[in-house]
Amino acid sequence: MLGLLSGYIGGKLDSILSLVMDAVYSFPGLILAIVLAAMLGPGIVNTAVAIAVIYTPTYFRIVRGLVLSLKESLFVEAARATGAKDRTIVFKYIFPNVLSSVPIILSLNAADAVLTLAALSFLGLGLPAPTPDWGFDLKAGHAYLASRIWWPSTFPGLLIVLLTLGFSLFGEGISEILNPELRR
Amino acid sequence: MKNLLEVKNLKVYYYTREGVVKAVDQASFSIKKGETVGLVGESGSGKSTLGLSILKLVPSPGRIVGGELFFDGKDLAKLDNKQMRKLRGRWISMVFQDPMASLNPLMRVGDHLTETIKTHEKVTHKDAEKRALLLLDEVGISLERFKDYPHQFSGGMRQRVGIALAIALNPNLVIADEFTSSLDVIVQSQILSLMNNLKRSHNMGMILISHDISLVSEIADKVALMYAGQIVEFAEVNAFFEEHLHPYSERLLNSVPNIQLSDQNLSYIPGMPPDLIHPLKGCRFYPRCSYATNTCREKEPPLVEIETGYMVKCFRYD
Numbered sequence: 001m002l003g004l005l006s007g008y009i010g011g012k013l014d015s016i017l018s019l020v021m022d023a024v025y026s027f028p029g030l031i032l033a034i035v036l037a038a039m040l041g042p043g044i045v046n047t048a049v050a051i052a053v054i055y056t057p058t059y060f061r062i063v064r065g066l067v068l069s070l071k072e073s074l075f076v077e078a079a080r081a082t083g084a085k086d087r088t089i090v091f092k093y094i095f096p097n098v099l100s101s102v103p104i105i106l107s108l109n110a111a112d113a114v115l116t117l118a119a120l121s122f123l124g125l126g127l128p129a130p131t132p133d134w135g136f137d138l139k140a141g142h143a144y145l146a147s148r149i150w151w152p153s154t155f156p157g158l159l160i161v162l163l164t165l166g167f168s169l170f171g172e173g174i175s176e177i178l179n180p181e182l183r184r
Numbered sequence: 185m186k187n188l189l190e191v192k193n194l195k196v197y198y199y200t201r202e203g204v205v206k207a208v209d210q211a212s213f214s215i216k217k218g219e220t221v222g223l224v225g226e227s228g229s230g231k232s233t234l235g236l237s238i239l240k241l242v243p244s245p246g247r248i249v250g251g252e253l254f255f256d257g258k259d260l261a262k263l264d265n266k267q268m269r270k271l272r273g274r275w276i277s278m279v280f281q282d283p284m285a286s287l288n289p290l291m292r293v294g295d296h297l298t299e300t301i302k303t304h305e306k307v308t309h310k311d312a313e314k315r316a317l318l319l320l321d322e323v324g325i326s327l328e329r330f331k332d333y334p335h336q337f338s339g340g341m342r343q344r345v346g347i348a349l350a351i352a353l354n355p356n357l358v359i360a361d362e363f364t365s366s367l368d369v370i371v372q373s374q375i376l377s378l379m380n381n382l383k384r385s386h387n388m389g390m391i392l393i394s395h396d397i398s399l400v401s402e403i404a405d406k407v408a409l410m411y412a413g414q415i416v417e418f419a420e421v422n423a424f425f426e427e428h429l430h431p432y433s434e435r436l437l438n439s440v441p442n443i444q445l446s447d448q449n450l451s452y453i454p455g456m457p458p459d460l461i462h463p464l465k466g467c468r469f470y471p472r473c474s475y476a477t478n479t480c481r482e483k484e485p486p487l488v489e490i491e492t493g494y495m496v497k498c499f500r501y502d
Contacts, residue, residue, distance in 0.1 A: 072243070074285035081239055081280075082300045082349060083273035092299065096290040178290075 018064070025057035037120050047120060051113050062105055066098045100178045107171020111164035118160050134160050187214040187254070188389045189238065189276075189357055194251035196230070196237045203461040207233040207246065209413040212487060215406075217356065220383065220390040222400030222421070225410030226457060231393045232281075234410070235359045238391070239276055240268050256356065274304045277350040279379075281362040283342035287334040293345050294320070294330035300352050319348040323378060340371035344378070351382055357389040364399065376403060397440060401425060406493075409433055412458050412468040415487065418495040429496045431473045467499070475500060 024032070033050045040046035070076060071094065079093050118134055122142075134156035142153050196208040208230040215221045225231045236242050238253060240260060253260040255276065263271065272278075280286040287296060297316035301307065307315075317327055323344040334342055343363060350358050360379065364372040380403050383390050394400050400407060400421070407424045409417040409432065417430040428437050435453045455472035458464055467473070470480040479499055487497040 074280060074282060075288045077241065077243075078278070078280050078286040078346075078349075079288070080241055081272055081278040082352075083269050083271070083303055084299070085269065085303065088299065088303065092291065093288050097288070100290065 014064075017060070021057040021060045024053065025061070027054075033116055033120060034123065047117060050120070051116055054116070055109050055113060058109065059102070059105065063098055063102070066101060067094055070094050070097055096178075100175060103171045103174035103178065105171075107167045107169075107174075110167040110171075114160060114163055114167070186216070186257070188217045188219070188256060189391075190214045190252075190254040191234075191238070192252040192254070194234065194237060194253065195249045196233050196242055196246055197249050198233075198246040200245060200461075205460045206413055206463055207460060208237065209463065210251070210487075211410070211413065211415045212251075213408045213415055213418050215357070215389050215391065217389055218383075218387045219406065220392055220404045221406045221408055222392045222394060222397075222404030223408050223410060224394055224397055224400050226395060228457060228460070229410040230413040230460075231395075231410050232361055235278070235361050235391060235393050238357075238359060239272050239278060241272075270304070273300055273355070274353045275355050276357045276359065277353070277355040279343075279346050279350045279358060279360040279363040282366050283339055283346050284366070286346055287342060289334055292331050292333055293325075293337070296345065296349060297352055300349055304353050316348075316352075319352055320345075322351075322382070323348040340367055340375060343367060343371075343375055347375070347379060347382065351386060351388070354386055355388060357391070358383070359391045359393065361393045362395070365394070365396070372399075379403075397436065409436070412463065413460055414468060414497065415495075416469070416497045418487075420493060423491075423494055427494070429490070429494075429501055430469075430498050431475050431500075432469050435472075467497075 033054050036050035036053060037047055040049065076089060076093050079089050084093070121134075144152055191214065192212050194208055194211045195206070198205040198207055211230070211234055213221065213223075223231045223234065233242060233246065237248050238255075238260075240248065240263075242248060248261075255271070260268070260271075287293070291299075294313065294316050297319055298309065298312045301312040301315055302309070305312075317330060320327060320330060325341060325344055325348070329337070329341075334345070337345065346363070350360075363379070364375050367375060376399070379390075382388070392400060392404055397407075404421050407417070407419060407421055408415050409424075409430065411432050417424065417428070417433050419427070424433070425437070428434050432453075435451075439451050439453060441450055453472055458468050458471070464470065464481075465484070466482050467476075467480040467485050470476040473480065477499070483499075485497050485499045487495050488501060489495050490501050
C-alpha cells in the first residue's frame with residue numbers, strides 16, 4: 001500500500017519512505033527480528049510485529065518498483081488519455097497488476113516468516129511456553145540429539161519444511177487465479 | 185468555418201541529461217470540425233510528441249514551453265489538471281499505436297468501455313454497459329466477447345477496442361497515433377475503413393499521425409508534413425500531392441516506391457535528420473537540400489501562406 005502511493009506520487013514522500021524502508025532493510029533480517037523480539041518480549045503479537053517489521057521493506061520495494069514501471073506503461077497512458085481519474089488509475093489499472101505478483105512474494109515470504117518464527121522460538125524469543133510452536137519443540141528436542149533420540153527434533157523440523165512448501169504452492173495457486181492469462 | 189483546434193508556434197522540449205531536445209519547435213497548424221489532418225514525418229520528427237501535447241500528456245522530462253493551443257476557442261494552457269482530465273476522452277481522445285500494450289491486461293474489454301463512459305457521464309452501471317455493447321457492435325466485435333480479457337483478442341481486434349474507447353463519448357477530435365502500423369496490411373485496411381466510416385458518421389475531426397504518406401493520402405483531407413520538430417508544409421491533400429513545394433516533400437514523394445517501374449533503385453533522401461539538441465541555425469533541412477543557398481544556412485525560413493490554405497516553410501517561396 002505504501003509502495004503504491006510512494007511509487008505513484010513520487011517526489012518527497014517517495015524519498016522519505018524509501019529512506020526509512022532502506023534503513024530497515026539494511027539490517028540483517030533475523031538479527032533485527034531478534035532485537036525487536038527481545039525488546040518487546042515474547043508473545044504472539046510481539047513476535048508477529050517483529051516479523052512484520054522486517055518483511056515490510058521487501059514488499060515496499062517490490063511494489064514501488066512495479067508501480068514505477070507500470071506508471072510509464074502504455075495502458076496507463078491510454079487510461080489517462082480517456083480522462084481517467086488518478087484514483088481510478090491507481091486502483092483499477094496499477095493495483096491489480098501489482099497484486100498479481102504479490103502472492104508469489106507473499107508465499108516465499110510466508111515460508112520465510114515461518115522459518116524466522118521457528119528461529120526466534122528456538123532462541124526462546126518467540127512464543128511463550130504453553131503455546132505450541134515447532135521452533136520451541138525443535139529446541140526442546142535438540143537437547144536429546146546427543147543421546148541419539150532423534151525424533152523429538154526431526155518431526156517439528158519436517159513439519160516446518162512441509163508448511164513452507166505448502167505456502168509456496170499456495171502462492172502459485174493464488175497467482176493463477178488472479179492472473180487471467182495463466183487461467184485455463 | 186471555425187477551427188476546431190489551432191496549434192500556434194507550439195514548442196515542446198525534453199529536458200534530458202544530454203541537453204534540451206527540441207522535439208517540437210514552432211509548430212503551427214489547424215484543423216476544422218470533421219476534418220482529417222495527416223501529420224506525416226519520419227521517426228523522431230516530433231509528430232507523436234505533438235499529438236500528446238494536444239492532450240497535455242507529454243511524458244516527463246518533456247514540457248510544453250511555448251506556443252498556444254486552442255480547442256474549440258478555449259485556451260488549453262489555461263485549463264487546470266482537473267479540467268484537462270475532463271476534456272480527455274470526452275472531447276479529445278486518442279488511439280494508440282500498439283494495441284497489445286494499450287489495454288489493461290487485467291481488465292475485461294467491456295469494463296474498459298464501461299469505465300470510460302462512467303468517468304465522464306453520470307450514468308448507472310447498467311446503462312453504461314448497454315452503451316458499451318453498442319460501441320462493440322459499432323466497431324465490429326461480437327457481443328459475447330464483452331467479458332473477455334484483452335489477451336484473448338488478436339491485434340486487429342484490440343485495435344477495434346481501442347477505437348471503440350476513443351469514440352465512446354463522441355469526441356470532437358480523435359488523435360490517431362500510428363494506429364495501424366503494428367497490424368498487417370489486410371487488417372490495416374479494414375481498420376482504416378472502419379475509422380473512416382466512424383469519423384464520418386460521428387462527424388469527428390481527426391489527426392492521423394503516420395509515417396506512411398500513402399495511407400495519409402487515402403483518408404486525410406489535409407497533410408501537415410513535419411521535419412525535425414517543425415511543420416514544413418501544410419496543405420490540402422490533393423494540392424500537396426500535385427505541388428509538394430518544399431524540397432523535403434519533393435524528395436519524400438520521390439522516394440515512394442512505384443511497383444510499375446521495375447528495375448529501379450529505390451530513391452531516398454541522403455543524409456540524416458538533424459540533431460534536435462543542437463538544431464541548425466538556419467533551415468533545418470539545408471544539409472540535405474539540393475536547392476540550399478547561403479541564406480538557408482544563415483536564416484530560418486518563415487512558414488508562409490503562398491496560396492489560401494497552402495503553407496510552406498522554405499525561402500524559395502518566400
